[in-house]
Amino acid sequence: MSKLCVIGTGYVGLVTGTCFADLGNDVTCLDVNETRIENLINGIMPIYEPGLEEIVTQNTESGRLTFTTNFEEALKGADFAFIAVGTPSGDDGEADLQYVRSAAESIADLVNDPIIVVNKSTVPVGTGDWVTEIINKRRAGKPLDFTVVSNPEFLREGSAINDFMFPDRVVLGSINSDAAKSVAELYAPLRCPVMITDIRTAEMIKYASNAFLATKISFINEIANMCEEMGANVSEVSRGMGYDHRIGTQFLDAGIGWGGSCFPKDVKALAHMAVLHGTHPQLLQAVIEINRNQRRRVVLKLRKALGGLDDKVIGILGISFKPNTDDIRDSPTLEVIHLLQNEGAIIQAYDPQAMENAKKELKRVKYCENPYQVAEGADALILATSWNEFKQIDLKKIYDLMNQKIIVDGRNIWKPEVMRDMGFTYYDVGRGTNGDTEK
Numbered sequence: 001m002s003k004l005c006v007i008g009t010g011y012v013g014l015v016t017g018t019c020f021a022d023l024g025n026d027v028t029c030l031d032v033n034e035t036r037i038e039n040l041i042n043g044i045m046p047i048y049e050p051g052l053e054e055i056v057t058q059n060t061e062s063g064r065l066t067f068t069t070n071f072e073e074a075l076k077g078a079d080f081a082f083i084a085v086g087t088p089s090g091d092d093g094e095a096d097l098q099y100v101r102s103a104a105e106s107i108a109d110l111v112n113d114p115i116i117v118v119n120k121s122t123v124p125v126g127t128g129d130w131v132t133e134i135i136n137k138r139r140a141g142k143p144l145d146f147t148v149v150s151n152p153e154f155l156r157e158g159s160a161i162n163d164f165m166f167p168d169r170v171v172l173g174s175i176n177s178d179a180a181k182s183v184a185e186l187y188a189p190l191r192c193p194v195m196i197t198d199i200r201t202a203e204m205i206k207y208a209s210n211a212f213l214a215t216k217i218s219f220i221n222e223i224a225n226m227c228e229e230m231g232a233n234v235s236e237v238s239r240g241m242g243y244d245h246r247i248g249t250q251f252l253d254a255g256i257g258w259g260g261s262c263f264p265k266d267v268k269a270l271a272h273m274a275v276l277h278g279t280h281p282q283l284l285q286a287v288i289e290i291n292r293n294q295r296r297r298v299v300l301k302l303r304k305a306l307g308g309l310d311d312k313v314i315g316i317l318g319i320s321f322k323p324n325t326d327d328i329r330d331s332p333t334l335e336v337i338h339l340l341q342n343e344g345a346i347i348q349a350y351d352p353q354a355m356e357n358a359k360k361e362l363k364r365v366k367y368c369e370n371p372y373q374v375a376e377g378a379d380a381l382i383l384a385t386s387w388n389e390f391k392q393i394d395l396k397k398i399y400d401l402m403n404q405k406i407i408v409d410g411r412n413i414w415k416p417e418v419m420r421d422m423g424f425t426y427y428d429v430g431r432g433t434n435g436d437t438e439k
């Protein structure tokens, strides 16, 4: 059993801390956000993540998992300090490292025993060395026995517990292979491939992975746009491509584009790093550009279908950036709503989990209690997030409630022929529908 302190109790820190406790370690999760910690102590989850509440409860009851805002208490006697704080986009897309700096400074100020500092936050290449420098500088005259290990996180919101417990791989980067091996020991019960590299390579693996996945989505969206013009069906194209093992089926779903707390900021940060180092990230720029356009195309389709958006009532189904999460950070829906509002549209919206977060971010929106309220009096509906709840919706009821029967299916969840048979004017992404009402 090892003693871990996890700094930052968000999507990554809370899942990491809880899962390591579940694997038998003594874990203290630390955060500067007092309300978040107070809620966790009272069993209230700060985020929606399937299965999280159960596993947090089990491990707090067993005494292996505790929560605090007290840095001294959390770091006392810790063998490992995991940094899992946010690294949002700063100016020009550069990663903002202020929270990482602050976590490193706390470690420097409060730790006296040997410790391994594990960086789980997604950070620019070279940050591991920078964290080492921060700690060494602050401890000048009273050196601290520590090593920094980069351990990027690959979990996906919505399946985070499963992703942590059954990872495709664990990547560890350090100049000290013994320190990397000690971190590898923590993951040993998971019996997954562990790759030990130098620290900069580990940091780059994370960015390159996210940028590649975003590229795959932008690629299929570009193909989808071509399909729309050329009369092909992008879903079939994806399927036909995906059977090829070199390509694979995942991340080839055309739609209104990628978003979330990771892809947008990580692709931007990688492009920014590239420019700083004198290389030309043309591909990444195109990936970002295609994604931006994809959101605008939805608005374009609606404007055309409705002959203008002023005073039109548009219903939005789904606000989170993907299903099974309440996270709306950089969700494509937010931009689509802003664009529609700029043209005078009236928005009514519903999301199964993201309503509270949405209310803080989006004003002038009528928040509905269910999809049917969204449809009531709507001139058009946009399906923006592919929650299961929407796949089984009563479409007849939706049809009857709508003012004009126009649907833009931004995630291709419904069958075009079914929608047309029901009488909808149906648009999707790249399946050749173009608002046709006849087969």
Ligand SMILES: NC(=O)c1ccc[n+]([C@@H]2O[C@H](COP(=O)([O-])OP(=O)(O)OC[C@H]3O[C@@H](n4cnc5c(N)ncnc54)[C@H](O)[C@@H]3O)[C@@H](O)[C@H]2O)c1
Binding pocket: 007, 008, 009, 010, 011, 012, 013, 030, 031, 032, 033, 036, 084, 085, 086, 087, 099, 102, 103, 120, 121, 122, 123, 153, 154, 155, 156, 157, 261, 262
């Ligand atoms: N969310 C994901 O799906 C995901 C997946 C892989 C990697 N990542 C990366 O992991 C990192 C964390 O992401 P997240 O989504 O969990 O962020 P988050 O915003 O959900 O959580 C960050 C937490 O850190 C806390 N914090 C900030 N400064 C602190 C400090 N000095 N001491 C203690 N707590 C502090 C904040 O209060 C917040 O609760 C980011 O670098 C992100 O890119 C995220």
